[in-house]
Amino acid sequence: MASDYDVIIIGAGAAGLMCAATAGYRGRKVLVVDHANKAGKKILMSGGGRCNFTNLNSTPANFLSDNPHYCISALKRYTPQDFLELVERHGVEHEEKAAGQLFCRDSA
Incomplete structure (x- = not known):
């Protein structure tokens, strides 16, 4: 449920994951939602893998x-x-x- 989280981030790309990590370091409960089947999937392709x-x-x-x-x-x-x-x-x-x-x- 959305109310279980302090922060909800839409998108598990580089920017979304950085936001999630920063919020987590600050003690927030974070939910990251993305349409891909794996968080950071596009990052894996960056720079030829x-x-x-x-x-x-x-x-x-x-x-x-x-x-x-x-x-x-x-x-x-x-x-x-x-x-x-x-x-x-x-x-x-x-x-x-x-x-x-x-x-x-x-x-x-």
Whole structure:
């Protein structure tokens, strides 16, 4: 029942799973709903099945937006290095391919 959860997230893609993890870290009871038969299914296809999960050289200049200040604000609050620290904290082995492109070492 929906009232059993503090947060309901629609979509188990990269953004939905990140939201769910963040809410869970904050002690919330989370439900993630998705139409696919497996959470993160599209992530598994990213980077040829190895999951290209961030680019260390990502800057606000890499984004198009009607509000360019949003990208600056968002990347100051959560940097590619912050995401890399999250990945490493969970023991995900990774490697750098092209300049700054990080992939899971073996598979997504």
